[in-house]
Amino acid sequence: MILSIGRQLGAGGLEVGKQISERTGMRLYDGELLDEAARESGLSRDCFKRVDEQSHHGLGIGIFGMRFPFFSEGSSVNGGALSGDELFKIQSETIKKLADENRERGCIFIGRCANYVLRDDSDMRSVFLTASNEDRIKRVSGRFGCSAEEAQEMMKKIDHQRTAYFDYYASRTWGKASSYHICLNTSVLGMERCINIIIENLLQIK
Amino acid sequence: MKELGTAPVGKLLKQYALPSIVAMTASSLYNMVDSIFIGHIGGNVGPLALGALAVTFPFMNLGAAFGSLVGVGASTMISVKLGQKDYDTARRVLGNVVMLNLIIGMAFMILSLIFLDSLLRFFGASDATIGYASDYMKIILYGNVVTHMYLGLNSASRAAGSPNRAMYATILTVCLNACLDPLFIFTFGLGIKGAAIATILAQVVSLTWLLAVFSKPEHEVHFVRKSFRLDRHIVRKSLAIGMSPFMMNAAACIITIFINRELLTYGGDMDVAAYGIVNRVLFVFAMIVLGLNQGMQPIAGYNYGARQMDRVFEARNKTILSAVIVTSLAFVVGEFLPAMVANVFTDDPVLTEKSVRAMRIASIAWPLVGYSMVISNFFQSLGLPKQSIFLSLTRQIIYLLPLLVVLPRFFGTDGVWYAMAVSDVLAFITSVAVMQYNRKKFVFNDMCNSAD
Numbered sequence: 001m002i003l004s005i006g007r008q009l010g011a012g013g014l015e016v017g018k019q020i021s022e023r024t025g026m027r028l029y030d031g032e033l034l035d036e037a038a039r040e041s042g043l044s045r046d047c048f049k050r051v052d053e054q055s056h057h058g059l060g061i062g063i064f065g066m067r068f069p070f071f072s073e074g075s076s077v078n079g080g081a082l083s084g085d086e087l088f089k090i091q092s093e094t095i096k097k098l099a100d101e102n103r104e105r106g107c108i109f110i111g112r113c114a115n116y117v118l119r120d121d122s123d124m125r126s127v128f129l130t131a132s133n134e135d136r137i138k139r140v141s142g143r144f145g146c147s148a149e150e151a152q153e154m155m156k157k158i159d160h161q162r163t164a165y166f167d168y169y170a171s172r173t174w175g176k177a178s179s180y181h182i183c184l185n186t187s188v189l190g191m192e193r194c195i196n197i198i199i200e201n202l203l204q205i206k
Numbered sequence: 207m208k209e210l211g212t213a214p215v216g217k218l219l220k221q222y223a224l225p226s227i228v229a230m231t232a233s234s235l236y237n238m239v240d241s242i243f244i245g246h247i248g249g250n251v252g253p254l255a256l257g258a259l260a261v262t263f264p265f266m267n268l269g270a271a272f273g274s275l276v277g278v279g280a281s282t283m284i285s286v287k288l289g290q291k292d293y294d295t296a297r298r299v300l301g302n303v304v305m306l307n308l309i310i311g312m313a314f315m316i317l318s319l320i321f322l323d324s325l326l327r328f329f330g331a332s333d334a335t336i337g338y339a340s341d342y343m344k345i346i347l348y349g350n351v352v353t354h355m356y357l358g359l360n361s362a363s364r365a366a367g368s369p370n371r372a373m374y375a376t377i378l379t380v381c382l383n384a385c386l387d388p389l390f391i392f393t394f395g396l397g398i399k400g401a402a403i404a405t406i407l408a409q410v411v412s413l414t415w416l417l418a419v420f421s422k423p424e425h426e427v428h429f430v431r432k433s434f435r436l437d438r439h440i441v442r443k444s445l446a447i448g449m450s451p452f453m454m455n456a457a458a459c460i461i462t463i464f465i466n467r468e469l470l471t472y473g474g475d476m477d478v479a480a481y482g483i484v485n486r487v488l489f490v491f492a493m494i495v496l497g498l499n500q501g502m503q504p505i506a507g508y509n510y511g512a513r514q515m516d517r518v519f520e521a522r523n524k525t526i527l528s529a530v531i532v533t534s535l536a537f538v539v540g541e542f543l544p545a546m547v548a549n550v551f552t553d554d555p556v557l558t559e560k561s562v563r564a565m566r567i568a569s570i571a572w573p574l575v576g577y578s579m580v581i582s583n584f585f586q587s588l589g590l591p592k593q594s595i596f597l598s599l600t601r602q603i604i605y606l607l608p609l610l611v612v613l614p615r616f617f618g619t620d621g622v623w624y625a626m627a628v629s630d631v632l633a634f635i636t637s638v639a640v641m642q643y644n645r646k647k648f649v650f651n652d653m654c655n656s657a658d
Contacts, residue, residue: 042211043511050589082507082589085282089289117290168443169286171295 001106004115006128009158010136012186026106037094051084055168092117116170128180132187210508215520223501230493236380243387245551253557255398257475258338260482261331264459271455276306277358278451279444281365301433302440307358311351330466349406356413366427382408473619480560491536495529499583506587529576540569567623574634581637601633
């Protein structure tokens, strides 16, 4: 079984992933995915970190040429080996490879469009996690040690980045029910019940 | 991909740069052939017609700007989707490309036709040249949708994993144009109109072929009826990606307008025509360097990412060496063979003399141009766009525009050519300085761990 967890910042995606991994023995890939992709491609981890879950395709960025400078002196269309597009391709190949390697044991991917990359994999199940604003602020400020205002600012920014990333690479809408198999609110249901629902109902592990 | 980190750099450069160089050179030859035939229209029309053609350059820049606005974004998205084997979305992008090109091509045609005469005046047309310029432009504009569609589908074809097909389409267009030009210009006696008809007809043939290819369902990316419906997300994304190439072409358009207007103010139609010749000649060499740059990009980029700086520098130095050889060749042609080159375009003694002078001055700093062009692209390859934008802006706008305004006041039309030479020298100095200033970016803390 392969589980793909999409999540709002502060909705508890990482905790849910860790718990499921502990109870079922499935392997958890969050940032480790980047290490794996780096190892596979021979590129440094920094390259992947720089574009992680971001898409440099906004209109403003388009004008100021993150992809293309004003006068690209012969920049190729796909932007070369270090472009976000090329790195996304490497990363998605890594996701497919890890899914194959861990098919027996099962594995969990957090974010990175795994549900799109593995869309044709019959063993893949996907979930999107949301939570109430208060819970998210509490979690974010606890995790990063910042004030409530800063947490709110961060949630807005990161969710915006994730939307752009997912919409561009997966060509569907981030956080929309039809893009996932189930959507859960960890504040309404509670962490424990969400974890149980995912294990028993979505993954159907007894 | 890993071969980028291991194979000999020289071999990689050849392998990656050659196809780009062929494509780039082919498209610059296309323009050159048109100019050569137009320059030889008899009855003293040739030189004026060349001037009229130079007046339409800004239109061509604008057309290219709108073409890349759709084309670059769409082909980027197609190649991303193909990388994921997501053929359904790739097909939808293709359908959207066609629709967007139709809409933008039509809008550009209608607006340009309405304001044609005032636009041409603004671009540097005189009473003597405006007739020819408008005759030529009208036909080009009627065929504008064809041009946009042809360029759009050609880059889509490149992105869809058929770079060879895209290259054959380009070569087919160039050859057809070269054959049809003398037929329509001289045999049918249509003059400059004939050149425009030949251009559009050649594109119609290539477009028909591309349309036929994309209609075949056995290709992974092909036309599907429902894919033509415009998708808000696809449109927005492809326009966002296409925005910087659009700006780049729009800026080129502004510079061309400046050059034409200064030449017309301080000289006359013959000087504008001389610019037409010089531009065509130097353009070919610039395009070869652009092809080299495209070849360097993946090699420098990958090895920078893999922290193999010795290979990054080897790729950069080999590209600089090749580029400097190419631009030095332009220098040799410009300094020692200018009359021969000018005579390829015209027999007119006045125009020849002006072109020779222009070429001598404008190409004086060209051995340096190769270095500046490669360095600017080098930063882009490493994912350092700020440095790259800065270098491109200095070379092509920040230095050139003020010089174009100031120097002609003192030196007349020579001032325009001096402006080009001086900005090339300044840009070279800036490139060396930026390279020095950023050298600490090329030292990594984790260098020693990545020796494998």
